[in-house]
Amino acid sequence: MWTWFHRLASPPSFYRLAERLAPWLGAASLLLLLGGWIDGLMFAPADYQQKDAFRIIYVHVPTAAVSLSLYSAMAVAGVVAVIWRIKLAECAMMAIAPVGASMTAVALITGMLWGKPMWGAYWVWDARLTSELVLLFLYLGVIGLYQAFDDPRAGARACALLAIVGAVNVPIVKFSVEWWNSLHQGSTLLKMGKPTMSAAMAGPLYAALAGTMLFCAYAVLRRMQNELLVRERGTRWVGELQRAQAVDDRSASV
Amino acid sequence: MTKRQTRMVAVAGLIFGLGVAAALAFTAFRKNMMYFYTPSDLVAHTVPEDAKIRVGGLVVAGTVLRADDLDVRFTLADCEQTVPVRYRGILPDLFREGQGIVATGRMASDGAFVADEVLAKHDENYMPPDLKEALTTADGRHSCAPFKSVTGASPAVAG
Amino acid sequence: MSKLLDPAFWSMSGYAVFVWGSFGLTVAVYLWNWLAPQRRRREILESVTEE
Numbered sequence: 425m426w427t428w429f430h431r432l433a434s435p436p437s438f439y440r441l442a443e444r445l446a447p448w449l450g451a452a453s454l455l456l457l458l459g460g461w462i463d464g465l466m467f468a469p470a471d472y473q474q475k476d477a478f479r480i481i482y483v484h485v486p487t488a489a490v491s492l493s494l495y496s497a498m499a500v501a502g503v504v505a506v507i508w509r510i511k512l513a514e515c516a517m518m519a520i521a522p523v524g525a526s527m528t529a530v531a532l533i534t535g536m537l538w539g540k541p542m543w544g545a546y547w548v549w550d551a552r553l554t555s556e557l558v559l560l561f562l563y564l565g566v567i568g569l570y571q572a573f574d575d576p577r578a579g580a581r582a583c584a585l586l587a588i589v590g591a592v593n594v595p596i597v598k599f600s601v602e603w604w605n606s607l608h609q610g611s612t613l614l615k616m617g618k619p620t621m622s623a624a625m626a627g628p629l630y631a632a633l634a635g636t637m638l639f640c641a642y643a644v645l646r647r648m649q650n651e652l653l654v655r656e657r658g659t660r661w662v663g664e665l666q667r668a669q670a671v672d673d674r675s676a677s678v
Numbered sequence: 679m680t681k682r683q684t685r686m687v688a689v690a691g692l693i694f695g696l697g698v699a700a701a702l703a704f705t706a707f708r709k710n711m712m713y714f715y716t717p718s719d720l721v722a723h724t725v726p727e728d729a730k731i732r733v734g735g736l737v738v739a740g741t742v743l744r745a746d747d748l749d750v751r752f753t754l755a756d757c758e759q760t761v762p763v764r765y766r767g768i769l770p771d772l773f774r775e776g777q778g779i780v781a782t783g784r785m786a787s788d789g790a791f792v793a794d795e796v797l798a799k800h801d802e803n804y805m806p807p808d809l810k811e812a813l814t815t816a817d818g819r820h821s822c823a824p825f826k827s828v829t830g831a832s833p834a835v836a837g
Numbered sequence: 838m839s840k841l842l843d844p845a846f847w848s849m850s851g852y853a854v855f856v857w858g859s860f861g862l863t864v865a866v867y868l869w870n871w872l873a874p875q876r877r878r879r880e881i882l883e884s885v886t887e888e
Contacts, residue, residue, distance in 0.1 A: 450871075457867075461860065465856075465860070466840055466846070469806035469807075470806065470807075470850065471804045471805065471806070472805050472806060472807040472809075472810040473772055473800060473810075474772070474800065474804070475849075475850035475851075475852070476849035476850040476852055476856060477849070477850070477852040477855060477856060478804050479849070479856050480855065480856055480859045481804070482860075483859050483860055483863040484859070487863065503689055506685060506689055507682060507685045507686050507689055508682065523870060526866050526869065526870060527866075529866070530862060530863050530866050533859075533862055534859040534862065534863060537855045537858050537859045537862075538855065538859065540855065541771060541852050541855050542770070542771070542772055542798060542800060543770060543772075543797045543798050543799070543800075544769075544770030544771075544795075544796070544797045544798055545795075545797055548713070548797070550713040551711045551713065585692075588689070588692060588693065588696075589692070589696060591696075592696050592697070592699075592700045596700075603704075603708070604708070604711050604712050604713065604826070605712050605713055605714055605716075605734060605824065605825060605826040605828070606713045607713055607714075607734075607780055607797060607799050609799070609800055609801050609802040609824070610801070610802040610824065611802060612802040612803075612804065620802055620803050620804070621803065621804045621805070622804070622805050622806055622809055624806070625804050625805075625806070639867060639870070639871075640870075642871075643870040643871065643874065646874035646875070646878070647874050649874075649878065650874055650877050650878050650881060653878065653881045653882070654881055657881075665882060666882050666883075669879070669882040669883065670883075673883070
């Protein structure tokens, strides 16, 4: 078990595994996203109150959901990086941060574009919106802190501590609409029992959510590969990839 | 202890400390992060006049009176209490009888709430028009449950 | 397909700017997440071969 685990966590074999896995993740996410968004924009019925404006849910809810799960994954990778000093966990953290930050930014901005026509304001300082903004700053803090270090290993360890400390914000974002009263509505996805969404509206939402999750997995794997290449520069397996790339370039230019 | 175990204990301690600190901060600041008061809060406690506050509730059906294009009066309710509201300005598209709203403004000496901003608070339910009956009560009202009292004096009971 | 020629579809019951703006931004950010790592990988692999 442990030998298997160590072999998987070794940079060249993880790189190769990611190389095999990524195209499938990318293709599956593309299908789910195209299907979910086209269905959501063109075929889902309009909402009885919000008319067509409710369709923003198909980009807002998936990005908001992954903004939280990516942060949790980053914090877990941080714990592993601090305790076991596994390089791959450091790479995972640093690969998740930009993807998570971009998803958080999309969730915030699509939320504003939804809030203006429906609530009457782009932004209010209620518990949900404020804590999601804090989430964005935590992601940006991790990215900035990493770049402030010359040594990637020391930088990753500092980032891990920030990521772990910032994890207290995750349950605050998630449960803010239940713990406090706020302008933001409750969660559509997790409410059991009572009708929250008709099936024709919920189908595209689940497709877009699954597609976004797979897409983020794809983007994180690709960034982890890059992170590994930079850190392992000068090793034999990276050298081989570089020679292969040079051959590709030459044949492409001919 | 090996170095790795030391680190494990340190991280566990960090997470535990954070959890305790977060729980303490949560109990201490819970009221401060409430976005609005409910009509029950306004009835149960005297809010100083001219203090700028927010109040959230449902627009009671049959109470919306429009004097001219911009002047509007209505009654706002949570699960238990009501408060009259006066407002002059543009209302959001979703404003209608039975709708949840959050108004910013001040208490006037006559007991009415004078708003200078009204935002709509919709719920997490999305339905095509032909299925909406599943969501609202007979008089077109939405659930009053999302309007949680700051002072803890009320709702939650009447769903 | 006729839906794509229907102006009512594109107007999104008057919320066209908000709905299409949201989707446009989202697609742009997803594209960035897709393309940026590819470009970076090329950079990394090519940078050291020149040394």
